[in-house]
Amino acid sequence: MRSVKKELNDKLQELAEDLQPVKISVTLSGEEYAILQRLASKQGIKAADALRKAIVTEDFIKSQIRAGKKIMIKNTDSSIQEVIFF
Numbered sequence: 001m002r003s004v005k006k007e008l009n010d011k012l013q014e015l016a017e018d019l020q021p022v023k024i025s026v027t028l029s030g031e032e033y034a035i036l037q038r039l040a041s042k043q044g045i046k047a048a049d050a051l052r053k054a055i056v057t058e059d060f061i062k063s064q065i066r067a068g069k070k071i072m073i074k075n076t077d078s079s080i081q082e083v084i085f086f
Contacts, residue, residue: 004060007060008053008056008057008060009061010020011056011059012053015056016027018059026051034053036050036051039054041076061085062085065085070082071083073086
């Protein structure tokens with residue numbers, strides 16, 4: 001069984017190899033920018049790479065939900081909680 005992390009990493013690699021880069025400009029709120037910087041810093045990557053990972057992660061989650069799957073979180077007390085996306 002493939003792990004979700006492996007599946008996401010494979011998707012990132014596939015996108016990096018298959019597509020020609022497209023430069024875009026994005027306006028973020030101060031809070032969104034701080035979150036992006038925090039994500040990048042915690043992973044030791046550039047903000048652009050953190051944004052790419054966020055896009056692929058969002059696409060993966062939405063595709064799993066469209067396929068009828070549920071996204072669950074296992075809490076520290078071992079209880080399971082469904083994550084609802086809008």
